[in-house]
Amino acid sequence: MWRVGHGKSIKAWEDKWIPSSGPMVFRNEVAWELNITQVLDLLEENGGRWKRNMVELLCWPPTATTILSIPLPMQPREDCFFWLETINGCYSVKTGYYFIRKKQMEENASTSSTPSLSHAQWTKLWKAEVVPRCRETVWRACLGLLPVKDVLHCRGVVQDPCCPCCPGVPETIHHALFFCPIAKLVLFGSPLAIRVDVECSVQQFLSHFLAAANLEVAGILFTLFYALWQVHNELVYNGREAIVAQVLQRAVALPPSLVLQQDAPPAGRNLQSSWRKPVAGLFKVNFDASMKDSHDAGLGFIARNSHGEVLAAATMVTGPVQNPVLAEALAFRWALGLAAELGLQRVWFESDFLALVQAWERHDSGFSHLYTVVRDCRLLLSNFDAFEFSFVRRTGNCAADALARLAFHFGCIVWIEEDPLEVSSIIQDDVIASMASS
Template sequence: MAQPKEKGGLGFRSFHAFNTALLAKQWWRLMTVENSLMARVLKACYFRHSPLMEATKGSRPSYTWSSIMGARWVLDKGCLWRVGTGENINIWSHQWVPGAAGFRLFSGHNYRPGLQRVSQLLLPGRREWNHALIRQVFAPHEASLILQIPVSGNALASSSGAISGIWKVLWQTKSIPRCKELLWRACHDIVPVRAVLVNRGIVTDSICPLCGDDDETLVHAFFGCSEVAPVWFSSPLFMDFRHVPDNFSLVQWLSQILKEGDDWLADSVFTLLWAIWERRNKWCFDHQWYPFDFVLRRASSLASVGFTVGDEGSVLHGQRREGGNATWRPPQSGIIKVNVDASVSAGSLMGYGYIARNSRGEVLATAAAKWPTASTVALAEAMALRWALQLSLDLGFFAVDVEIDSKMVVDAWSNHSRQCSYLALVVSDSVFISQSFHSFSLAHVLRASNMAADFLAKFALS
C-alpha cells in the first residue's frame, strides 16, 4: 500500500519513512543551527570534543538522542563536506567529492602515506587546487571530479592555520573597515602587487614602481621598499624595516601585533599600511608623487577617525538591481559597467568572458580565461562572477555596475547566507569581494545585452 502508484501500490505515505525524515531534519538542524539551546545541550552531553558527524550514541543515551541517532543513516547517504580550507576533511574517509561513488575517493590510497587532508591538495599559501599533484595521485575520472570543486577564497569559512583565533580580533579592532579589509587581503596574499599580477598574466613587469630596484612582492611593497622603510622609521612606531629578513611573515607579524591587545598600536599599524598602499596607487595610476610626511599625515587622519566612526559612509555595497534590458546600455558618468559570462564546453573546460566599458561605451578592458569545468552551469556562472570582481579590483575599477545573464546567480546573491551549496559558497566569496568597491551593483540582464561577454567566454574555449 505504501508503494507509489506507478509501481503498483496505492501511494499511501509510510509512517516509518515519514518519522525518519522528521528525525533527519532534527539532525540537520543540529548541524546548521549550532547555537540553538537543543544543539548546545546535546553537544555538551554527547559530542563535546568531536564534530557532530563523528558523534556516537554513548553508553546511556536519552530517548531524544537515541531517536535522532536512529536517523543518522539518512544524512550519511547524502551529506558531504564542503571544501573551505580543507584542514578538517580527511581525503580518504570523509565524503567530500560530488559525483563520486559514495562521495568518496578510491584511487591513490597507497601513493603517498602522508597525504591525509584536503588542504594538502591545495597550492601552498593559495586557494587553488594543485593540478599537477591531483592528476598524479588520483585516477583520471576522480581527478576531474576534484578539480570541478570550487575552492572558496574566503578562509574564514574554517579555521586558518597560521593565525587561527586572530581573525575575530582583527575585525573587532577600532580601525575603519577599509584598513581592516586591506590587512585581511594582505594576509591571504591577494593584494594586487606586481609580483601577483605577473603570476596571473595581467602584467609582464614585476619591478617595484616606487624604487625600481626589486620585484614588488607583498613584503617589499609594505615594508622593504627603500621608499617605504623610512616611513615606518619616522612614524610614532619607530619600526626599522631597512633590512627585512627573507623569512619575514606578515601573518605572524600581524598575529603578534594583535596579541598585544593595544588598540592604539593596531590602529596605527593598520592606518599606516593603508596610507602606504594609497601612496603607491596614487603614483601608479595618477602619476602623483607624495613625500614621506604625506603618508604620516594621511595615516594620522585615518587613525583619528578610526576611534570614533564605525562605518565609512553610505555606499552601494552589494546593491542588487533587477534587470531585463534587451540591449546594452552605458552606465552613469563615473561608473564602469562590467559584463561577465561563462561558457561550458562538452569536454572538461569552461570559459570566462569579461568586458568593462565606461559611460561613453568605450572599452576599458577585456579578458578571457579557461578553467576546468564546474559541475553545473550556474556554478560556472558564479565562478565567473567571482573572477570578474577580483579582476576589476586588480585593474583599479572601484565603482562598477556588474551585469550577468544568470538569474540563478543573482537570486543566490540575496540568499547565500541561508544555503549550504557550492553555489552559495562561491556567491558568498563574491559578496565579500564586492565590499571592497566604493560603489557596486549587480543586475540580471538578458543574453542579448550580454553578447560581448558571451563571445569572449566562448572565445576562451576555442
C-alpha cells in the first residue's frame, strides 16, 4: 500500500493508502463539493499535518480516526509503496508465504460452518489455569499451526500425510486431538470423560466447551491436549508407542493448583528499579507511551542529570495512533524535539520498547509508517553534540511510564526543575537504585 509523504502521487479514491481491514465510509457529496481527488488535498499546505476538520467532515468517525492515525513526515517527502507484513515495510519471501497462507485460512473459515471463538472465549483460553505451554498448544491448534502430517504434507515437508496409528487416514489436527484411537481413549478416560462422536474442528469444539467450562476445567482439557501432542511427537520421532495410563498420568502431573503456585508472583516487593545515572556532563532522557481504547496515546518524558536530579518532566496526548509501535516512535520524536527546545546538548535517551531500539540500530531505509517517524528522528540528531539511544527494562523506565499514563489526566504540560507529586516516589527509588548499582 502507499505510504503518505507529500500526497501528490496518491489518488484519494482509487489507491490503497488507508491501513484498515474494515469498510471505509465517506460522504461522497462532501468530496464532490470540495473537489478532493488526491491525498494532497487532505494535507496542510506546509505538510506534516492532516486537515483535521476536513477529514472529519469528509469521513464517518471510524474512517476519520484511521486516516488521522497515519503519521506524516515533518518535511515533505516522496510517496512510496511499502509491504504491510513487515515492520520496516520491505517485502520478503517468507512474509509473502505467510500472507498467502493466512488468506487461504481466512477463505477456508469463511466457506465453512466452523464458528470462530468470541472475544470472551479467547480471553478464557488465555486465562485457563494451566502452564503457558499448554495454552499455547491449544492456541496453535485453533489457528491450524500444529505441524501434523497433513499440514507438513501440504507444505511439501513429508510425503505421507497419514496418521502413524491409522493407516490410510490423513492426520489432521482435529484427527490427532479427537479421533485418533489413543486420543479417544485418553479423553474418555480423563476426569472430564469427553466423547466426541461428530466430526468437528478444534475451534468448533472449543467454542461450545469454553462457553460452559470454568477456568479450572479448561485447564484440565488443555493439559490433556498438550499431553496428547507430546506422545504424538514421541511416536513420530522416537517410535515410542503411547500407553493411555501413562498419558493420563502425565496430564495429571500438572494440576491447576500447581500451576497457580508456579505462576503466582513472589510475596514482597522484589522488583527493584534498574535506572542508572548518566556520567557527568551527560543528561538522561527517558520516554514512554501509553495507549487508550480510543486509540489516543499518552506520552511521558523525564530528563535528569548525573545526580539523578530532575531537569524537566512533561506529558502530552496525541491524536489517534495506529498501534503501540508507532506510539513509541512518536514519543521518541517528541522527546527529541523537547530535549532540543530545553537546550540539552549531550543526551542519553532510553526506551523500554525493544522493537523501536532495534529499528533504530538497523540503520536501514525502511518504507513503513514506523520508518517515516524514525527518519524524522534522525533529522533531529543535528540538535545534539553527543547522542546515545539504548534499551532499558521496564523497571528502569518506571517514571516515564507513569507520566505516560498520567498524560490522559494532565494533558500537555511541562514541569521545569520539578516533578509531579505522583511520580516523586518512583524518582527517589531510581536514585537509590543507581547509587546501589554504582
